[in-house]
Amino acid sequence: MPDHNQHGPHVHLGVFFTGVGPQLIWSDPSCASHHEIDTFVEVVQLLERGLFDAFFLGEGLRVRENRGKVFDLDVSGRPDAITQLAALAAVTERIGLVATQNATYNYPADLARRLASLDLISGGRAGWNIVTTDNAWTGENFRHGGWLPHERRYERATQFVEAAKELWDGGPTGGGATARPVDIRTDLVSFRAAPTVPPSPQGRPVLFQAGDSDGGRELAARHADVVFSRHREYDEALAYATDLRARLARYGRQPDEVRILPGASVVVGDTQEEAAEKARWVRSEQVNGPRALAYLEQYWGRDLSAYDPDGPLPDIEPSADELDPSRGTIAIERRSGKLQLIQGWRDLAAERGLSIRQLVLEVSGGHATFTGTPGQIADSWAHYVRTRAVDGFNITPHLLPWSLADIVDKVVPALQDRGIYRTEYEGSTLREHLALPPLRPAAASRKAS
Amino acid sequence: MGRDAMTTGRLVLAVEADGAGAHPAAWRDPGASETALDPRSIKETVTVADRAGFAFAGFGDGPVPPPAGGRIEAGVRAAYLSQLTRRIGLAPALHVTTTEPFHVATQLASLDHASHGRAAWLVGAANDGPARATIGAAPLDDVARSQEVRDVIDVARALWDSWEDDAVIRDVVSGRFLDNDKVHHIRFEGASFSVVGPLITPRPPQGQVVVIAADSLGVADRADITLVGGFSALAGHSQRVIARRAERAREAGSPLVFAELEVALDRPGERADGRLARLNSQEPWPITDRARFSGSAGALTEFLAELAPHVDGVLFYPAQTAADLPVLADEVLPALTAGDLARVPGPDDAMLRDVLGLPRPVNRFAHLGRNTASA
Numbered sequence: 001m002p003d004h005n006q007h008g009p010h011v012h013l014g015v016f017f018t019g020v021g022p023q024l025i026w027s028d029p030s031c032a033s034h035h036e037i038d039t040f041v042e043v044v045q046l047l048e049r050g051l052f053d054a055f056f057l058g059e060g061l062r063v064r065e066n067r068g069k070v071f072d073l074d075v076s077g078r079p080d081a082i083t084q085l086a087a088l089a090a091v092t093e094r095i096g097l098v099a100t101q102n103a104t105y106n107y108p109a110d111l112a113r114r115l116a117s118l119d120l121i122s123g124g125r126a127g128w129n130i131v132t133t134d135n136a137w138t139g140e141n142f143r144h145g146g147w148l149p150h151e152r153r154y155e156r157a158t159q160f161v162e163a164a165k166e167l168w169d170g171g172p173t174g175g176g177a178t179a180r181p182v183d184i185r186t187d188l189v190s191f192r193a194a195p196t197v198p199p200s201p202q203g204r205p206v207l208f209q210a211g212d213s214d215g216g217r218e219l220a221a222r223h224a225d226v227v228f229s230r231h232r233e234y235d236e237a238l239a240y241a242t243d244l245r246a247r248l249a250r251y252g253r254q255p256d257e258v259r260i261l262p263g264a265s266v267v268v269g270d271t272q273e274e275a276a277e278k279a280r281w282v283r284s285e286q287v288n289g290p291r292a293l294a295y296l297e298q299y300w301g302r303d304l305s306a307y308d309p310d311g312p313l314p315d316i317e318p319s320a321d322e323l324d325p326s327r328g329t330i331a332i333e334r335r336s337g338k339l340q341l342i343q344g345w346r347d348l349a350a351e352r353g354l355s356i357r358q359l360v361l362e363v364s365g366g367h368a369t370f371t372g373t374p375g376q377i378a379d380s381w382a383h384y385v386r387t388r389a390v391d392g393f394n395i396t397p398h399l400l401p402w403s404l405a406d407i408v409d410k411v412v413p414a415l416q417d418r419g420i421y422r423t424e425y426e427g428s429t430l431r432e433h434l435a436l437p438p439l440r441p442a443a444a445s446r447k448a449s
Numbered sequence: 450m451g452r453d454a455m456t457t458g459r460l461v462l463a464v465e466a467d468g469a470g471a472h473p474a475a476w477r478d479p480g481a482s483e484t485a486l487d488p489r490s491i492k493e494t495v496t497v498a499d500r501a502g503f504a505f506a507g508f509g510d511g512p513v514p515p516p517a518g519g520r521i522e523a524g525v526r527a528a529y530l531s532q533l534t535r536r537i538g539l540a541p542a543l544h545v546t547t548t549e550p551f552h553v554a555t556q557l558a559s560l561d562h563a564s565h566g567r568a569a570w571l572v573g574a575a576n577d578g579p580a581r582a583t584i585g586a587a588p589l590d591d592v593a594r595s596q597e598v599r600d601v602i603d604v605a606r607a608l609w610d611s612w613e614d615d616a617v618i619r620d621v622v623s624g625r626f627l628d629n630d631k632v633h634h635i636r637f638e639g640a641s642f643s644v645v646g647p648l649i650t651p652r653p654p655q656g657q658v659v660v661i662a663a664d665s666l667g668v669a670d671r672a673d674i675t676l677v678g679g680f681s682a683l684a685g686h687s688q689r690v691i692a693r694r695a696e697r698a699r700e701a702g703s704p705l706v707f708a709e710l711e712v713a714l715d716r717p718g719e720r721a722d723g724r725l726a727r728l729n730s731q732e733p734w735p736i737t738d739r740a741r742f743s744g745s746a747g748a749l750t751e752f753l754a755e756l757a758p759h760v761d762g763v764l765f766y767p768a769q770t771a772a773d774l775p776v777l778a779d780e781v782l783p784a785l786t787a788g789d790l791a792r793v794p795g796p797d798d799a800m801l802r803d804v805l806g807l808p809r810p811v812n813r814f815a816h817l818g819r820n821t822a823s824a
Contacts, residue, residue, distance in 0.1 A: 037531075063632065087524040
């Protein structure tokens, strides 16, 4: 078990493979297929060569739409995360395998069992990225529809996680011993199930949490082993870390019990100019003309196909209704106040003479977080981890597999040169890679009671 | 279609790979393989079956713990094996009564992608108190359970068609990754749930994952393979029971019918009867709906030769995986193949459907030309 106090801070890296969305470039002929298992195998083996802590799969339980039709401009279509990661467990030895799974649209005992199964079959390398959904639009694919009120989604998630932990802690020990059933009756979680999967070498799956609202941060402070935060700019990252550590203390947890890995995108060049040029190309591909129009359509709620993406902003008025969730997750601050937001865009475009596409490039987010030479990026990351603003990054690739190969082949050696990255895997489980303290022996105390 | 038009007289052979074996005391025996808990042992068992020429391996499962105490979820086991095997089909048991239908369809489609077209689904419908309690529900009555089985199969099949094969176009000129006239809402309305779709996963390589269901579930009209039991206390009577039930399953519309057969086989130095007596003294082997055979490999070959005109294949349940699977692999399969009584996967069989002789289904949404379901 590596000890951070002994070796000093290290950069922990994961890859967040969303599988869908505007950041993934598909138009370049060099891009690998986004659906073939062979692409996933190639990527995860590449990351294992780069000594990454974890490979993450995203998940969304309804195919994204734009004004009632399946959205056709972005990469779409992805596998069930646990199934895919179980396949990848067979062709890797060390790297952690993290499944994004929804706490609203799953049965707790069923999901806990599948996650424990992934954990056991991978030799203790599984993680669960806990997400919630409240929208009824996603619920239309599930037995109970949009049953969960928005303000109770983290209450459900918290109870779900606690139930899962109870099932994992009480797993069977083999030899015909029957595990004691877990029996929970609340209005949000209700079941009785005996655990069927023994604990893995790391005890239970590592818990990741990304929610940024107060409820999300509380869930993270109580239960997460890793937070996959949104705060990647240095000052924001430090403020987030400070806030989270204060919350941890309230739950009697130590700062080292949670790793902070914000999402980040990275563009690497041999020179700063080359990196900047690549970053411009990436953005121009991510926000091409049709996508720029579709971006505004989500906000306008109207057909804007007649507008020229290189011309001025639409002169028609947006629809009165707020954003619908059919294009995927909408950050909380954008769920209301659409009209003011659009007015702000109009003012910005008028002031700076921006076209539709230029405006979307400006306001849509998704800019590369780190652009530079391997040395520049490594220096920047060293500053982040040495000041405890973050423990590492969860990288969102934009071009498969090339943007990740750049990191493995160029940035990782630069990190190793600075003494802030492992030169071999020291442990075998995801928990060990993340240098998290061993679990408290909850299982032992529970059995003894 | 009549039976003669369907059966080739050559049996397709499959084997259940769950746990230590079908006998409830199998896991207690020295040398038992913990094939539901240990990844290495899971791999060894199915690799043996793959090399021997079994068409598919079944992964029995359920939401409550088995007698041995633990079990890795079947879909996870099958997915893990997808990268470690090359020819054998992978058939996890997923239960319609304790899961979300949308997740079941996604998991199976993903298994088909990961295995390059070797996924099958053993339809489960666990409905006792402990099983249903895992989702906080009570057992369904017979009518509701039958309806649930039909609805979940129907919704899975509709979801597997919700992406047409050529939906992904990657058209750089128009900026379209996919043709959204070829990705469909299914708007399925079942008795107890509805699903809008489409699936989050593109169409499985086989078009439709191979659906395998026991005749007792009453879905021979929806399954690709119907499993028929045939337990009989009368010696030599099992084949007749199987033949009659196979006939009925075919009349109900099942393209293929497989017999379910529990086997305990003689091994060098130990006869099956002696071994069964030893196991039964630890825990009796309860009678199930499946036919049961114990004896020599040669006698089993003769038994199967009599069965061959009536069924398309056999799903074996070894009493003890570690003891009986090697005899099936090393003696029974080669004898059947030599006698032209078995059809094993060949080099031209790219997918499980090819091994089974099942055509790749046409997509129900093909040639609609537009997404009418969402109009």
